Amino acid sequence: MDRILTRQEASDAVGGDGWRYLLGSLRAQVPAASPADAAAMAARAVAACGEHADGHLRVDVRADRVVLALQTLDLGTVTTRDTDLARRITAAGLATAPGTPRPVQLVEIAIDALDIPAVRPFWKTILGYADESQSDGDTTAAIVDPLGEGPAVWFQRMDAPRPHRNRIHLDICVPHDEAAARIAAALAAGGRLLSDAAAPAFWVLADVEGNEACVTTWQGRDGVVSGGVEMRL
Known part of the structure; x- marks a missing residue:
């Protein structure tokens, strides 16, 4: 097995x-x-x-x-x-190349919500998405493009409203050995590091106007919790 x-x-x-x-x-x-x-x-x-x-x-x-x-x-x-x-x-002779022309990566969209079951159907419908194959009817689980073309969307539970902070951000999942270079490049391009408290699971960065994005890896994820829910794999 x-x-x-x-x-x-x-x-x-x-x-x-x-x-x-x-x-x-x-x-x-x-x-x-x-x-x-x-x-x-x-x-x-x-x-x-x-x-x-x-x-x-x-x-x-x-x-x-x-x-x-x-x-x-x-x-x-x-x-x-x-x-x-x-x-x-x-x-079979297929020589893989992690860094050419750009390292493999996956992008996800994270939506912060007070009531995930209430907002999830809207995003699932408007995007034409479907439940993840392993969601088993979980009304808080991520949703995915059934054609595999668009990024997955996952939902992070908030404990209280945050009217003065963006509630939708991108997660850029990169190979663990590429994270440092990606972060350095983002900082050189005008970004700011807001938090590395959960590194190497994720680093929170922002542009000059405070719009956030996370660089994520698979490392350090066992037991990592953010916003009341365990971070996605």
Whole structure:
């Protein structure tokens, strides 16, 4: 039986092959010379996964790269099967490149709310989104684009109204070994570091007018709580 891996186990298992653990999935990108080259590499990745491709592999084909994602989809997390498939894809000659042309990342939108079940249906409907596969009817769980095109939206519970602070912010999930460089670049671009109290799970930054964004990683997340709810993986 495939075993669910901890964040550390998942990262350690394939980090040396260029894969990175992000938000409950393994991700890598492979540079391509052309759209035809990218399509051919995507086919090789599917072939490497064999019968397990449908339940684990997602492929985003672009003109200059292929972005690969592995996750045990019915569980919404990484298992030993996924790390095995990552090794198979790498062994098939798909040389992953974490930093070219930009490190793999995932963006989420976080919405602060006093009553999450009350606001969640609006965002789910207006975006045309669906429940996460592992939400099990949870009326406070994140919502996702069923086509995989838009960022996930998750909800953070507030204890009291905050009329003078933005209540929607972006979370930029980056590989753990890329966080320091991303933060330094954001600060050099005029940003401010508001808090690193929860680092390395997340750092809170803001632009010159106080609009906030968080740089997040998978590290340091066990037991991390923000706004009354546990932070997303």
